[in-house]
Amino acid sequence: MPPTWRLAIYISLAVFTFFYLTLTVTFFYIRRHKIDDFKYRPLRLNLLSAFATIMLCVMYCLRTAFYPNDYPCLLIHWPVHIGYCLWCSAIACRALSFVWTARFNLAKLQMNTVYRNNAYEGTVATLRDGKKRAIGGSKMYRLDVSDKEEEPLILKRVRKWRHAATDKWLAERIIYPVVAFSIAMALIVQAFSPELGFKAVHTVCPTTTISSVPITTVIVTFLLIICPFLCYLLHDIRDAFGLKRELYIAMVCGAAACVGYFVLEKVATAVREYFGSFMFSWIFFMLWHTISITTPLVRSFKKKETVELKPDASSKYRNFVAVLEDPDLFPLYKECVAACFCTELIVFLEEYQVLKSLVVQACNSTHQPTPLSPVAIKEKKSLSFADIPRRAEPAHNLVQTPCTVSITDTVPDLSKIPISQELYEEYMRFYYMFFDQDSELAINIHGPTLAEAKAIVGAGRFEITMFEKSRHEVFELLYWNTYDAFLRMFGDEITE
Incomplete structure (x- = not known):
C-alpha cells in the first residue's frame, strides 16, 4: 500500500490538474473571440491537444500516487497510446497550419503592385x-x-495547399487517422500482452517488455524525424505573436518529458518513491498548456485601449x-x-x-x-x-x-x-x-x-x-x- 502522504499529495494534484486544465480550456473556448491572435490558433487543434494533455497529466498523477504496484496497467496503456499520438499529431498540424499562414502573407507582399508593360x-x-x-x-x-x-512560384505553392491549411482538413486527414491508428495499435499490443488482459487486472507494469516498443517507436519517430522537419519549416519565419516560439517550446517540452521519464525510470530509480517517473512529463506538459492556453486566456481579460x-x-x-x-x-x-x-x-x-x-x-x-x-x-x-x-x-x-x-x-x-x-x-x-x-x-x-x-x-x-x-x-x-x-x-x- 502506498504511503498515505503520497496518496494525499498526488491525488490532490490529480484533482487540481483536471480542474485547472478543464476550466482553462473551457474559458479559452468561451472567450476565443476576445483573444487577439485567436484566428492563428486553430481551435480544433488546440482543443484536441488540450484533451490529450488532460488525459496524460491526470494519469501521471494517479500513477505516481499508487506507485509502484497499485495502479492498473490498462489505465496506463490506453492514455499513453491515445494521448501521445493525439498530442504529437496536433502539434504537428498546428505547425503546418502556421507555416502556411506565414507563407501566404509573404506571398501577398510578392503579389503587391506587380507591374509589366502590356500589349496596349x-x-x-x-x-x-x-x-x-x-x-x-x-x-x-x-x-x-x-x-x-509571371506569377511568383511561392504564391502558386501556397495557394495549392490552401484547403490543407484549415484545422478541419488537418484534423480529418491527419489527426483522426492517427488516433484510429493508435487505438488499433493499443488493441493489438493488448491482445499479445498478458499483463493488459481484461479478465484479471494487473498492477505490475514492466516498462521493458515488447508491449512498450510500438508506442516508443512512435514517440521517437516524432522527436527525431518529424520535429526536425517542422523546425526546418519554421526556422525562417518571423511572427509578432510568439506562435513560432510556442511551437518550439512544445517540441522541446515533448522531448524533455520523454528524457525525464527514462532518466527517472532507468537511472535515478530511488527518486521514484517521492517523484514518479511520469512527473517530469507532467511538469513539461503543464508548462506547455500554460503557455498555449492559459496565457492567451489571461491576456484576453486585459483592457484594450479604445x-x-x-x-x-x-x-x-x-x-x-x-x-x-x-x-x-x-x-x-x-x-x-x-x-x-x-x-x-x-x-x-x-x-x-x-x-x-x-x-x-x-x-x-x-x-x-x-x-x-x-x-x-x-x-x-x-x-x-x-x-x-x-x-x-x-x-x-x-x-x-x-x-x-x-x-x-x-x-x-x-x-x-x-x-x-x-x-x-x-x-x-x-x-x-x-x-x-x-x-x-x-x-x-x-x-x-x-x-x-x-x-x-x-x-x-x-x-x-x-x-x-x-x-x-x-x-x-x-x-x-x-x-x-x-x-x-x-x-x-x-x-x-
Whole structure:
C-alpha cells in the first residue's frame, strides 16, 4: 500500500490538474473571440491537444500516487497510446497550419503592385463582368499564358495547399487517422500482452517488455524525424505573436518529458518513491498548456485601449507616421506587418499610392478625359490573386506625397477632375481588391465604412475621395495592431 502522504499529495494534484486544465480550456473556448491572435490558433487543434494533455497529466498523477504496484496497467496503456499520438499529431498540424499562414502573407507582399508593360497603351483594368480592357484602345484582349508564368512560384505553392491549411482538413486527414491508428495499435499490443488482459487486472507494469516498443517507436519517430522537419519549416519565419516560439517550446517540452521519464525510470530509480517517473512529463506538459492556453486566456481579460486615434495626439503616433514616410524603415515595417499576418493593410497603402498617382495624372492631363459611360452593376464572384490585373507602371514621379498624405491633400481642386473611364475602372479594381469580403486582400474595417463603400459602388456614384475613410481606418489598424510589434522587432534599427 502506498504511503498515505503520497496518496494525499498526488491525488490532490490529480484533482487540481483536471480542474485547472478543464476550466482553462473551457474559458479559452468561451472567450476565443476576445483573444487577439485567436484566428492563428486553430481551435480544433488546440482543443484536441488540450484533451490529450488532460488525459496524460491526470494519469501521471494517479500513477505516481499508487506507485509502484497499485495502479492498473490498462489505465496506463490506453492514455499513453491515445494521448501521445493525439498530442504529437496536433502539434504537428498546428505547425503546418502556421507555416502556411506565414507563407501566404509573404506571398501577398510578392503579389503587391506587380507591374509589366502590356500589349496596349494604358492601364489594364478589371470590369465587373471579369473582362480585361486596355484603356486608351478599343481592342479587347485575353490574358495570355505568359501572365500566369509571371506569377511568383511561392504564391502558386501556397495557394495549392490552401484547403490543407484549415484545422478541419488537418484534423480529418491527419489527426483522426492517427488516433484510429493508435487505438488499433493499443488493441493489438493488448491482445499479445498478458499483463493488459481484461479478465484479471494487473498492477505490475514492466516498462521493458515488447508491449512498450510500438508506442516508443512512435514517440521517437516524432522527436527525431518529424520535429526536425517542422523546425526546418519554421526556422525562417518571423511572427509578432510568439506562435513560432510556442511551437518550439512544445517540441522541446515533448522531448524533455520523454528524457525525464527514462532518466527517472532507468537511472535515478530511488527518486521514484517521492517523484514518479511520469512527473517530469507532467511538469513539461503543464508548462506547455500554460503557455498555449492559459496565457492567451489571461491576456484576453486585459483592457484594450479604445481612445480614438488623433494624428497629433502623441509623439508615438508622429514616429509611426515618420516610419511610413522613411524609405529605409518602410521595408522593415512591411516585414513586421507580414509577421503580424495583416499584409493586406500595407498592400492597401501601396495600392492607394498607385491610385493617387492615377488621379494626379488625370489632374495634369492635357487631353479631355473619356467621360464615364453608364455600366450595369452586377454581382461578381470573389476575387483571387489571379484576378488582380497587372498594369503598366504609372508615373510615380507625379506623386511627391507619401502614403500618409491623402488624395484630397495631394490634389488642390478635386472638383475639376471628372471621373473618367480610366479612373472608374481603377477605382473598381481597388474596390474589388480590398472591399469584397471574399477577396484574399479584404481589409477588416468597420461595418459602416464598408457599407458606405458598397452603397457608392452599387449606386454607381463614384467619387474621387470615396476611399478616404477607409484609408484613415487602415492607419488606425496599423497603428494599434502592428506598431508596438515593430518597435519590439526593429527597435535597434530605429535607434541607429
